[in-house]
Amino acid sequence: MLLNTYNPGKFAFSKHPHELKSRTEIGWGILGVPFDSTSSYHTGSRSAPTLIRESSFSFERYNFTFKKELQTPFFDLGNIDVIYGNWSKTSQMIEDSVSELTSLNLKPLLLGGEHTISYPAIKGLSNKIDLDKLTIIDFDAHMDMMDTYQGEKYSHGTVMKRIYDLNPKNILQLGVRSSSKEEYELVKNNENIKIFSSKNFKELNTIKKEILAIEGPVYLSIDCDAFDPAYIPSVGNPVPNGINLSDFEELLKITTKKDIVGFDIVELSSKTLGDPSAVTTAKIVYDFLTLI
Secondary structure: OOOOOOOOOOOOOOEOHHHOOOOOOOEEEEEEEOOOOOOOOOOOHHHHHHHHHHHHHHOOOEEOOOOEEOOOOEEEEEEOOOOOOOHHHHHHHHHHHHHHHHHOOEEEEEEEOOHHHHHHHHHHHHHOOOHHHOEEEEEOOEOOOOOOEOOEOOOOOOHHHHHHOOOOOEEEEEEEOEOOHHHHHHHHOOOOEEEEEHHHHHHHHHHHHHHHOOOOEEEEEEEHHHEOOOOOOOEOOOOOOOEOHHHHHHHHHHHOOOEEEEEEEEOEOOOOOOOHHHHHHHHHHHHHHHHO
């Protein structure tokens, strides 16, 4: 055994897989999903799982932001062996992998990859929870509610519509500032979908009350383009006037008090180790694991 070494192929502070069988508490299982085959602008989110993991080693176990040590048990189990260009097979792999995680008493934490991966991840939870009782909280610059995008039913631009088709209890989208007319009309006339644009963040207490009112299981999806490009510029589809990190941290503190059954972070499209966008994305994962 070598001393004073670390494994940048795993997220910092993850437990060793041999501890899986001996533990008694519910934990989290990290899976990288390096799939970006429907990306329509900046490609490269297939590299994100590697970059997020490497960046995680820039943090201490004590989280200064929240004055709390990271004690949540979690296991980094590597990447799903996706098939680039074949969404059907990749989707089934993601669904099966998430289902297998839940059988090990682990909640899924997915490192994308593009946003399309959220759909099979949520389907994979259906063996443990009733999806009609599930609320999805989606931080995103886009609604992603188109029925088809570029002729494709399954795409980063249609992912929330496919999730909506699963008939969850509610969808709460935060930070939206871009949509088609089709998407706007769908959301405007639907009581189960609530949208808060980035401009609504000036009234943060209203959003806090909305989150506090949620009952039942929650799936949390974070598209990195929800944030203003000043904070995370390297994303698949950047949109100006996004949310800031301080407001996000306030909402994350509240959200993690809910019954979170799954988490993903998607659409980081950096290609460089140590890129500030990758470090910020890793910090979001680190904050989530600290607070949950």
